[in-house]
Amino acid sequence: MFARFPSVTHRSFGDDRSGTSSVEFALIFPVFAILLFGIAKFAYAQHCASSLHFALRTASRSLMLDPSMNQGQLERLVKDDLTVLGDPDVQVTLTVSDNGNGRVARLTGRYEYALDLPLLETFPIVYASTVSTALPD
Numbered sequence: 380m381f382a383r384f385p386s387v388t389h390r391s392f393g394d395d396r397s398g399t400s401s402v403e404f405a406l407i408f409p410v411f412a413i414l415l416f417g418i419a420k421f422a423y424a425q426h427c428a429s430s431l432h433f434a435l436r437t438a439s440r441s442l443m444l445d446p447s448m449n450q451g452q453l454e455r456l457v458k459d460d461l462t463v464l465g466d467p468d469v470q471v472t473l474t475v476s477d478n479g480n481g482r483v484a485r486l487t488g489r490y491e492y493a494l495d496l497p498l499l500e501t502f503p504i505v506y507a508s509t510v511s512t513a514l515p516d
Contacts, residue, residue, distance in 0.1 A: 431465065432488075439511075442486070488507065491503065
């Protein structure tokens with residue numbers, strides 16, 4: 380009369396393992412996402428620091444060709460290079476000294492970057508790069 384259904388074994392809630400992967404993923408994914416995002420942000424900061432050094436070297440070559448350039452002109456040159464390569468928010472200083480063998484120009488660039496990650500506090504990073512070049516007499 381009555382159709383018999385296949386017997387289903389009843390398991391207790393504590394023995395049920397279906398969904399374990401979902402729970403583990405939900406716990407691990409936010410940490411992994413923050414770590415991955417942090418690596419990308421730190422890589423961009425390193426790229427900007429490297430671009431700053433490249434722009435300072437390019438500006439020092441221009442200074443060798445035209446020693447009459449002032450700090451404002453050099454800063455504009457560096458920032459123009461960084462507009463294409465990285466973050467142009469830098470401070471550039473120029474000091475010229477005489478070391479006994481001739482004049483030496485020292486270009487220093489300072490770049491500040493705030494490494495801000497979700498759920499973590501902001502971590503400031505300061506990069507500074509200096510390029511020295513001999514000036515013609």
